Amino acid sequence: MPSAVPSFATSSPVRSKRLGVLLSGLGAISTTLIAGVEAIKKGLAQPIGSLALLGTFNAGTDEEPQHVRIRDYLDLPTTDELDRLVFGAWDVVPTDAYAAARVAGAIDSELIDSLAHELSSVRAWPGIFDPRFNRRTNISFYKRGDNFLDLAEQVQQDILTFQREHQVDRCVLLWCGSTEAYLEPAPAHATLRQFEAAMRTSDHAVIAPSMVYAYAAIKLGIPFVNTTPSRTVDIPALMELAEQHETPLAGKDLKTGQTLIKTILAPGLRDRMLGLHGWYSTNILGNADGATLDDPDAFKTKQESKLSVLKSILRPDLYPELYGRLHHQVRINYYPPRGDNKESWDAVDIFGWLGYPMSIKIDFLCRDSILAAPLLLDLALFMDRAKQAHLSGPQEWLSFYFKSPMCAEGRSPEHELSRQLTKLQQALPGLVAHRATAV
Numbered sequence: 001m002p003s004a005v006p007s008f009a010t011s012s013p014v015r016s017k018r019l020g021v022l023l024s025g026l027g028a029i030s031t032t033l034i035a036g037v038e039a040i041k042k043g044l045a046q047p048i049g050s051l052a053l054l055g056t057f058n059a060g061t062d063e064e065p066q067h068v069r070i071r072d073y074l075d076l077p078t079t080d081e082l083d084r085l086v087f088g089a090w091d092v093v094p095t096d097a098y099a100a101a102r103v104a105g106a107i108d109s110e111l112i113d114s115l116a117h118e119l120s121s122v123r124a125w126p127g128i129f130d131p132r133f134n135r136r137t138n139i140s141f142y143k144r145g146d147n148f149l150d151l152a153e154q155v156q157q158d159i160l161t162f163q164r165e166h167q168v169d170r171c172v173l174l175w176c177g178s179t180e181a182y183l184e185p186a187p188a189h190a191t192l193r194q195f196e197a198a199m200r201t202s203d204h205a206v207i208a209p210s211m212v213y214a215y216a217a218i219k220l221g222i223p224f225v226n227t228t229p230s231r232t233v234d235i236p237a238l239m240e241l242a243e244q245h246e247t248p249l250a251g252k253d254l255k256t257g258q259t260l261i262k263t264i265l266a267p268g269l270r271d272r273m274l275g276l277h278g279w280y281s282t283n284i285l286g287n288a289d290g291a292t293l294d295d296p297d298a299f300k301t302k303q304e305s306k307l308s309v310l311k312s313i314l315r316p317d318l319y320p321e322l323y324g325r326l327h328h329q330v331r332i333n334y335y336p337p338r339g340d341n342k343e344s345w346d347a348v349d350i351f352g353w354l355g356y357p358m359s360i361k362i363d364f365l366c367r368d369s370i371l372a373a374p375l376l377l378d379l380a381l382f383m384d385r386a387k388q389a390h391l392s393g394p395q396e397w398l399s400f401y402f403k404s405p406m407c408a409e410g411r412s413p414e415h416e417l418s419r420q421l422t423k424l425q426q427a428l429p430g431l432v433a434h435r436a437t438a439v
């Protein structure tokens with residue numbers, strides 16, 4: 001049995017102002033985050049797309065509005081203070097953020113080269129690998145141990161060493177690894193006791209690598225974010241652990257491109273009482289994420305996440321004559337020439353007065369990691385505040401960032417972007433009281 005590791009939250013007597021941002025998976029979205037933060041620190045860019053750093057909200061009332069920057073309200077770092085963020089990462093290939101950013105090709109090589117020193121200093125630690133969940137071959141850069149509990153303890157040791165070396169006493173961990181093969185809910189996910197029994201016997205059928213990182217982080221009281229569609233922390237057992245260790249959780253699957261547009265448009269069609277015959281969505285992308293999603297098992301994980309949004313927004317139960325016979329289909333095709341520059345098309349077949357059909361076509365030429373990076377930054381900053389405010393379990397107020405927002409058992413996720421934003425803004429005053437030790 002692995003020995004107990006000290007609680008991260010209480011391991012340092014002196015509170016540092018620095019925040020460790022730990023990324024499991026040092027691929028396109030992680031390196032685009034790190035490069036962006038380094039570019040902002042050098043005055044080469046602005047934090048475009050970051051609600052936490054650029055957004056405002058009304059801290060007053062409708063009668064007496066008081067619009068303030070969220071950054072000032074929560075005492076988040078200014079763009080000059082982003083050196084308070086320190087990055088650490090795991091991967092299953094021996095790489096660093098410079099090499100990985102070049103492979104990802106999400107940002108220009110000239111910009112990457114100008115940040116070479118900062119990027120190459122983030123070297124991946126060996127990750128947790130299981131071929132059942134990731135079909136890549138020739139992987140040898142991963143941790144070996146007696147069982148999954150032992151592996152989780154090794155992850156914790158990486159974190160504690162990082163904390164000591166960088167004089168950081170607070171961390172947030174973001175799971176940014178490749179989408180894992182689809183995992184059905186299992187009895188081992190139901191309670192912490194059953195989950196730990198499966199960890200002890202290294203039950204590959206029910207425990208994915210991302211769950212091992214999650215278990216390790218939560219036991220140290222470190223907020224955990226699942227940026228991918230994998231089930232990971234969205235199981236009762238890990239929610240139970242999060243309550244025990246007062247740890248906030250958020251996920252799953254960043255809402256960046258096609259689904260973002262869908263959750264902006266669909267509420268408008270519904271509010272006008274326009275009907276929908278069908279919504280056909282297809283994508284081409286040529287990055288490593290696209291290659292992963294070429295595996296039908298990984299695609300199944302993604303598809304579940306992408307399909308869930310429309311029903312909850314359109315409410316066919318309330319409006320059967322408008323949405324009762326909706327066909328919603330989502331396809332993703334791996335097409336290498338496009339790299340990280342995804343193109344997504346939507347054919348939205350609507351109908352109006354007297355049932356006359358009409359059609360809306362959307363062609364979004366987007367950049368996957370460019371859209372994802374500011375969300376990672378916001379999530380790291382907001383989750384740290386959630387921890388300071390002693391919040392634990394699924395953070396529904398962060399549903400704004402996700403395709404399949406986590407919520408407490410028995411509750412339904414909110415998908416509508418404007419309502420998600422309202423939820424987030426309503427949560428901010430609750431974080432303010434605890435900002436004395438803020439980053």
Ligand SMILES: NC(=O)c1ccc[n+]([C@@H]2O[C@H](COP(=O)([O-])OP(=O)(O)OC[C@H]3O[C@@H](n4cnc5c(N)ncnc54)[C@H](O)[C@@H]3O)[C@@H](O)[C@H]2O)c1
Pocket residue numbers: 024025026027028029030090091092093104127128129130134176177178179180209210227228229253254255256257287288289292368369371372
């Ligand atoms: N880019 C977006 O807009 C977007 C949106 C939603 C979700 N996501 C999700 O974010 C994740 C990362 O996306 P990406 O574009 O950076 O992918 P990527 O393939 O470029 O990077 C993933 C990295 O994770 C590493 N990895 C795989 N298994 C690992 C493990 N068990 N432990 C540690 N590292 C591991 C891979 O070696 C790779 O370096 C994917 O799951 C993707 O579905 C991305």
